[in-house]
Amino acid sequence: MKIYKRENDLVLDIPIEQINIIDTLDCGQCFRFTKTSNNTMTGIAHGRVLSLTQTKNEIVFHDTSQDDFNDIWVNYLDLHTDYNPLKTLLSSDDTLKKALEYAGGIRIVRQDSFEALLSFIISQNNNIPRIKNSINKLCKKFGKNIIDDVYAFPSVDDLHNLSKEDFSDIGLGYRDDYIIDCVNKIKNGELNLENIKNMDIEDARITLRTIKGIGPKVAECALLFGFYRIEAFPIDTWIKKALKYYYPNGFPVQFQDYAGIAQQYIFHYIRTCKDAVPEELKSGKSKNK
DNA sequence: CCCCAGGGTAGGG
């Protein structure tokens, strides 16, 4: 992994098999990036704009300083982790082998805890385009302006002391109450996200689920995507279908310490690869049984 | 009109 300067950009020498930025930033784990050309992703994270252009052997970080790269983006994109041993282990399973051939360049992005927590509260019984839309409106209305029409994800303080009416034009539906409850619990000290980072995962699950609207699935997503607990295993409607079709006898126990990463490969595979599962299963009623 | 989406809750068996 070599990094060098090219005018205002930083160029990272890294093969696309090691990290595919489009698959990574557009696989339903984070919601603030969009594809701005056929090989460019642009979005906002940690209060900054990030625009990445990828070719076979390099990623261009547009208008990025060496300090921001070192202090923010290496960690955000999980670049210090070697995924090869894990991918070799997961390849012993036929389904994961196919999922890795389809999109093995996915990494688990290290998102801000509060942003991930709120994002996955919004995600419940919702679809990804609508989640992205609501989050963008939330940022535009309550987040701090970064530049032009770009806004940071709102902080706890940005969102506290708001009423349901304040959220009425965000399109959250009934989920506004959940956000209000979450922000209140953080503000009054009932919930401390920094403490959750150091908790045993079972305690973290129980603590997160004290927030209204957070059940098993959202708690697992928050832990996986907001706290980098890669053993967390969110089961949504897609993973339910995958478990039923591929793993009727249960998910392989030898993967349990990294089940969250495996889950993400499968999620992306089954959701976007049209011949991953039979059509009748994809369009079938997922709520039955 | 229907069903579905990175579900959870309350309430009743």
Added chain:
DNA sequence: CCCTACCATGGG
């Protein structure tokens, strides 16, 4: 423990 109705909203 299980099951079910219901919860807003927009896309297909």
